[in-house]
Amino acid sequence: MQLTELVSYLDDVLQPTAFKDYAPNGLQVQGKAEVKKIITGVTASQRLIDAAVEAGADAILVHHGWFWKGEDPTITGQKFNRLKPLIDNGISMLGYHLPMDAHPTLGNNAGLQAVLGLTHEQFIQPVLDDRGIGQIGTGDYTVASLAAKLEAELAFKPIVTEPLTDKPLNRIAWCTGGAMSYLQTAIDLGADAFITGEINEPTAHLAQEFGVAYYAAGHHATERFGPQLIGQHLGEKFDLDVQFIDCPIPV
Ligand SMILES: [Zn+2]
Known part of the structure; x- marks a missing residue:
């Protein structure tokens, strides 16, 4: 499936323009043009990124993406560490916050x-x-x-x-x-x-x-439901390999 097709399908289903949100909804980091394997998760943490690279993902779909309102906009420190493996491996990041709730x-x-x-x-x-x-x-x-x-x-x-x-x-x-x-x-x-x-x-x-x-x-x-339900839906509807990776935290 083409990345552009995936993004426009998700935008159609999740209706991000209807929500006033604290982070950009949709494609946050652009990777390779063709998507075969998607990893879904709750939060775009380092743990999830590393697991997605390991799993050979072409795209990651999360509820808590990046670039939140009010955060330091520079790509430095831990933000750089999380972003670099995506760019090195051509992995896209899609984040939907309120629309996924x-x-x-x-x-x-x-x-x-x-x-x-x-x-x-x-x-x-x-x-x-x-x-x-x-x-x-x-x-x-x-x-x-x-x-x-x-x-x-x-x-x-x-x-x-x-x-x-x-x-x-x-x-x-x-x-x-x-x-x-x-x-x-x-x-x-x-x-x-x-x-x-x-x-x-x-x-x-x-x-x-x-x-x-x-x-x-x-x-x-x-908030484990949305990433799993949407991933399952994508796997049934399109020729995609979709896997949810849980990275639980005590909060
Ligand atoms: Zn949340």
Whole structure:
């Protein structure tokens, strides 16, 4: 498959122009014109780059790419170390941040929704008719059973701000990754549970003050879905060898 064809297909599916994002979405580093082998992963870390080179990748597709708003724009130090093997080996880097969170069937949030068996009622912040940032719905869970289910599905023990009791949860919000700042909006929309990847001190207080069960279930752990689902889709649709490489971290 031609790289240009791959990029335009992904742009079509993921609709990056609909999102106001913190990093460029789409092709971030250009490699060879023909793509046969794609490595997908959560983050374009050195570990993933080295594994992709080892695997003979022509392109890497990630959720957390490079060139984030506010970072030092020079290609020096660790940024150079990560970039050099891509250029030396003609490997392209494709990164899709919010568009990969929000895809209605292949996204991170859709994947988390599916494994938890949650219904969708509304988006925390709508973007298009069929996609938005974070979702709210329902599921048959108590504070304790949702913690256990998250740990079982994500292989990550969540931090939970409420005692692990059999108190039923009526309205569950979820937004994969680092969505601390969406807690208040979710509360305003009536959520009594909030699942995301990370937590910080002020967010924990806010959750407790509203009696909301906040689950920090791992930034990496909650964002493995999109790279795997999109990779699987590409492998089924095109003549491509696609492989997901997991590089877990304790956050
Ligand atoms: Zn993320």
